[in-house]
Amino acid sequence: MTTAPSGLDDPTTAAAQKSDAARTPHKPRGGAGRGTAWYRRLTPYYFLLIPVGLLLLLTFVPVLNMFWYSATDWDGLDKTKNIVGFDNYVEVFTDPDNVRVFYVSLYYFVASFAQMAIALYFATILSFNTRFRNLWKGILFFPYLINGVAIGLIFLNFLKPGGGIDTILMAAGLESLIQQWTGDPDVANFSLAGVSVWRYMGLNFVMFLGAIQSINSQVYEASELDGANRWHQFRYIILPSIRPIIGLSLILAISGALSVFEVPFVMTGGANGTETFVIRTVWMAFNRNMVGLASAMAVVLLLIVLIVTWIQRRVIPDEEVDLT
Amino acid sequence: MFPQKRRTRLMAFAAAGSLLALTAACSSGSGDSDDQANDDGTPSGEITVLTWRTDLVEDGTFDTYVEEFKAKYPEVTDVKVEGLTDYEGEVKTRMNTENYGDVLAIPGSVTPDQLGDFFEPLGTQEEIGAEYQWINDKSFEGQSYGIPVVGNVQGFVYNKRVWEEAGITEFPDTPEAFLEALQAIKDNGVEIAPLYTNYKDGWPLSQWDGWLGAVSADPDWKNKIVESDTPWTEDSDYGVVDGLIYDAVAQGLTEADPTTTNWEESKRLLGTGEVATMVLGSWAIPQMAAAAEAAGASGDDIAYAPTPVKVDGKFHSVAGGDYNLGINVNSQNKATARAWIDWFNHESGFSESQAGLSPIIDGPVPAALTSFVEEVELITLNPAPEGKEALFADIDTASGIVTTDPKFRQKNIDDARSGARTKQQIFDDLNAQWAEGRASVS
Numbered sequence A: 001m002t003t004a005p006s007g008l009d010d011p012t013t014a015a016a017q018k019s020d021a022a023r024t025p026h027k028p029r030g031g032a033g034r035g036t037a038w039y040r041r042l043t044p045y046y047f048l049l050i051p052v053g054l055l056l057l058l059t060f061v062p063v064l065n066m067f068w069y070s071a072t073d074w075d076g077l078d079k080t081k082n083i084v085g086f087d088n089y090v091e092v093f094t095d096p097d098n099v100r101v102f103y104v105s106l107y108y109f110v111a112s113f114a115q116m117a118i119a120l121y122f123a124t125i126l127s128f129n130t131r132f133r134n135l136w137k138g139i140l141f142f143p144y145l146i147n148g149v150a151i152g153l154i155f156l157n158f159l160k161p162g163g164g165i166d167t168i169l170m171a172a173g174l175e176s177l178i179q180q181w182t183g184d185p186d187v188a189n190f191s192l193a194g195v196s197v198w199r200y201m202g203l204n205f206v207m208f209l210g211a212i213q214s215i216n217s218q219v220y221e222a223s224e225l226d227g228a229n230r231w232h233q234f235r236y237i238i239l240p241s242i243r244p245i246i247g248l249s250l251i252l253a254i255s256g257a258l259s260v261f262e263v264p265f266v267m268t269g270g271a272n273g274t275e276t277f278v279i280r281t282v283w284m285a286f287n288r289n290m291v292g293l294a295s296a297m298a299v300v301l302l303l304i305v306l307i308v309t310w311i312q313r314r315v316i317p318d319e320e321v322d323l324t
Numbered sequence B: 001m002f003p004q005k006r007r008t009r010l011m012a013f014a015a016a017g018s019l020l021a022l023t024a025a026c027s028s029g030s031g032d033s034d035d036q037a038n039d040d041g042t043p044s045g046e047i048t049v050l051t052w053r054t055d056l057v058e059d060g061t062f063d064t065y066v067e068e069f070k071a072k073y074p075e076v077t078d079v080k081v082e083g084l085t086d087y088e089g090e091v092k093t094r095m096n097t098e099n100y101g102d103v104l105a106i107p108g109s110v111t112p113d114q115l116g117d118f119f120e121p122l123g124t125q126e127e128i129g130a131e132y133q134w135i136n137d138k139s140f141e142g143q144s145y146g147i148p149v150v151g152n153v154q155g156f157v158y159n160k161r162v163w164e165e166a167g168i169t170e171f172p173d174t175p176e177a178f179l180e181a182l183q184a185i186k187d188n189g190v191e192i193a194p195l196y197t198n199y200k201d202g203w204p205l206s207q208w209d210g211w212l213g214a215v216s217a218d219p220d221w222k223n224k225i226v227e228s229d230t231p232w233t234e235d236s237d238y239g240v241v242d243g244l245i246y247d248a249v250a251q252g253l254t255e256a257d258p259t260t261t262n263w264e265e266s267k268r269l270l271g272t273g274e275v276a277t278m279v280l281g282s283w284a285i286p287q288m289a290a291a292a293e294a295a296g297a298s299g300d301d302i303a304y305a306p307t308p309v310k311v312d313g314k315f316h317s318v319a320g321g322d323y324n325l326g327i328n329v330n331s332q333n334k335a336t337a338r339a340w341i342d343w344f345n346h347e348s349g350f351s352e353s354q355a356g357l358s359p360i361i362d363g364p365v366p367a368a369l370t371s372f373v374e375e376v377e378l379i380t381l382n383p384a385p386e387g388k389e390a391l392f393a394d395i396d397t398a399s400g401i402v403t404t405d406p407k408f409r410q411k412n413i414d415d416a417r418s419g420a421r422t423k424q425q426i427f428d429d430l431n432a433q434w435a436e437g438r439a440s441v442s
Helices: A011-023 A029-035 A037-069 A087-094 A096-127 A133-145 A148-159 A164-171 A185-213 A217-225 A230-241 A243-258 A262-267 A277-286 A291-315 B004-027 B054-058 B061-072 B087-094 B112-118 B125-131 B160-165 B175-187 B203-211 B221-225 B237-250 B263-272 B284-294 B334-346 B367-375 B391-399 B407-418 B423-441
Strands: B045-051 B076-083 B103-105 B155-159 B193-195 B275-278 B302-306 B314-318 B324-327 B376-379
Touching: A037 A291, A087 A096, A087 A291, A096 A133, A096 A185, A096 A230, A096 A243, A096 A277, A133 A185, A148 A164, A148 A185, A148 A262, A185 A230, A185 A243, A185 A262, A185 B407, A217 A230, A230 A243, A243 A291, A262 A277, A277 A291, B045 B054, B045 B087, B045 B334, B054 B061, B054 B076, B061 B076, B061 B334, B087 B103, B103 B334, B155 B160, B155 B263, B155 B284, B160 B175, B160 B275, B175 B193, B175 B237, B175 B275, B203 B237, B203 B407, B221 B237, B237 B407, B237 B423, B263 B275, B263 B284, B284 B302, B284 B367, B302 B314, B302 B367, B324 B334, B367 B376, B391 B423, B407 B423
Parallel strands: B045 B076, B045 B103, B193 B275, B314 B376
Antiparallel strands: B103 B324, B155 B275, B155 B302
16 A cells, blocks of 8 residues: 555545546656555455455345345245234244244254363364374364265265164164164154264364464473373363363354254254254245245344354453463 | 556456346346247247256257257247256246246246236136146136146056055055055065155155045035135045055054155165055156166056045046146247247147146047046046135145145154154144134135
């Protein structure tokens, strides 16, 4: 960027001068410096124009549309949309079938604690000098790289009767443990939540590992001199250091549990009591043809996630970690 | 190097240009197909056809159709065929723009009163009805908006060899006899199940709807149901169908784990006899036979039987159109689009190749269905009375049951397996929902 016009200049004169300067190409470049400043200050905004335009077009306009739809009885096709006010929102919370899906989210929420525990365990172990560290890191992170639909298909075959898991159990002589992994309504949500843990554990793991590795190694050395063992190091150094990351994971876990979609949608389509909030929203919009109500459900989900995030910011403030 | 001003101006152009390009890409209507048909209505120029039969697009069948069509109408420069995998969903979204092809199958979610907003009237119901059958579905206020491409009969497809080995040689004529037959097949030792629900894929469960109307042999069943608060009773159409599904599942006559069924695989299973029966429209026969051949079994084992209910000593089957072809109301080339529809029904040979009935009145009956048509009385449902065309769909949506969607049947099957609700409780719940839907619509 160049120098800004001096405060003494009347802005309009500056602008006039500047456009004159630009119109005469013969003028030496150096002389244009002061005069073009008005334009040059705009340059960053030109750069912003495309990304902001795309953001408005592809995110904000559809979201505003969604707010508008949520107040109508639109079926996704009709030329006229009748305004029904807050009726859709009332229905979201009064229809027992809509409320029931929140209960399914609890499975995923509880599972996310297991997920964080496993991720933390591996992150801690692999932050010490372990053999084949990078190989293990790769293996643990790998599932997160696979597309969610592909994961659904993989586990569909793995969990079907006579599929991978049944074969393994049989080989291990544990026939008695064989279940209908997605067919038994008491087991189905655990199976699906398990798949979800398998998929997202790698992400948590990498987040934790990154946080752990940013701890100054001198702290470990000092603690070793003081006679701390691995558990002490974990309890008094690692855990406090990565508290903000754990808090963040918790938030992601809550919003993630509410918006589970791909894995159950591919594996069961929401049948057999595995319907989640988003699956029901999609069903509402495209199968029951109630786009208005579905939009209201989407808005409700958005609000819940915003509220959860706000609570998290309140409860776990973004403080600097100080180990000393 | 550009002078400063030109450079910034270029930037602005580039930015504005890309935005414009984006919006244009999102909203470009039929602007690119401005070549009109000739004034005298001779088909010419270019049209776009949307189809749900992606398999026929891939294997080149549609290329042959296009060539033949162009041979008949040499002034037609091109017919673009777009196969859509998620046909209903994609077309519905595209119908919010003007760009949804020239000829397309009318999606099921379009209610009769919306037809005129999106589709060109093809003629009065009488005119079209003089030539084609099963046009009532896609008609509104005397105008016809769609013509079916093929007619189906309804019943169930079964593996004749397996049924005969279990000692059943006659069509079961009551729901109880149907269940007994399935039990006999099970006792005789069938690998997977006597009846396969295809629960996971869902939509095959909606195929049971084909039995509705055949149970009571009443072409007005649908018009009566919108006046009733109890569509689910022991011997109503819905009651028999959903009751039969419940009983079959509760008695263990279906696959053990319905959540892991697989449609593509089910075709092979029926062919090889690992599954004995599936409830599907007659359109499924050629697919099943082909899958049987591919699996090394005999395609001749695949046979078709009517709904297991006799009324006045006779089997009945509802004959009806499959998807109906309509013309985009925004189309720039309606004459050619219309020519395509007529040509498709009269000359393409599509309905016969699909082992379906021709939509043309007194059209050819395919070999696979000749014996069926002789034994079974075909009924065509009566149209909804004037002013009530959209009533069924409205109640259906408002009630939350959504009978056109397999979800409520999946729930019934869940409950039949776990015993969470008895058949009567399911009927009561459905009736209560239906009554509520009726109340909120009127």
